[in-house]
Amino acid sequence: MTKIEFMKLMRFPEEWLGMGMYTDELFSLQLSGYTPGDEEGAEHDRNGAFHWWLRQQPTKEQLRSILRLASLDPDPALGNDVRTYVRVAKEFDEELAAYDKELFGS
Numbered sequence: 001m002t003k004i005e006f007m008k009l010m011r012f013p014e015e016w017l018g019m020g021m022y023t024d025e026l027f028s029l030q031l032s033g034y035t036p037g038d039e040e041g042a043e044h045d046r047n048g049a050f051h052w053w054l055r056q057q058p059t060k061e062q063l064r065s066i067l068r069l070a071s072l073d074p075d076p077a078l079g080n081d082v083r084t085y086v087r088v089a090k091e092f093d094e095e096l097a098a099y100d101k102e103l104f105g106s
Contacts, residue, residue, distance in 0.1 A: 003027045006034070010042040012049070013072040019065045026052055043075045050082045060091040064099060071103040080104070 007014070007022060010030075016022035029052070030045055038045065053066055063086055070079040070086070083100060086092060 001031065001034075006031055009039045010045045011039075011074050012046060013069065013074070015072055016049070016069060019069065021053065021062075021065050021069060022049065043073075043078050046073060046075070047078055047081070050078075051085070054082075054085050054089065057090060060093065060096065063089055063091055063096055067096065067100055067103055 001009075003022065003024070004017075006027065007016065012022060026049055030048065034045075050066060050070065053062060056062075058066065066082065066086055070082040073079040073082075083104065086096070086100070
């Protein structure tokens with residue numbers, strides 16, 4: 001399965017690729033754990049991708065991308081959950097707080 005096929009199956013917004021956030025390393029990791037039928041719980045794979053990035057101690061720009069991708073996630077509850085982790089990241093600052101509010105409105 002290609003990266004794009006997997007992303008579509010797991011309902012990743014295409015912006016993950018455009019922003020360079022769905023890396024080959026992340027794809028390989030997720031594909032290695034995939035079993036047919038996992039797409040029924042695709043939000044778990046997307047959540048895993050967010051948390052993979054958060055464990056990398058992301059830069060401020062990567063946090064900005066994570067916030068943007070969280071706002072685009074097809075599961076609003078997942079997007080809101082990711083925000084709570086971004087807010088406690090080392091590089092989170094007032095500028096990102098304003099961006100978060102702009103994207104999510106609260």
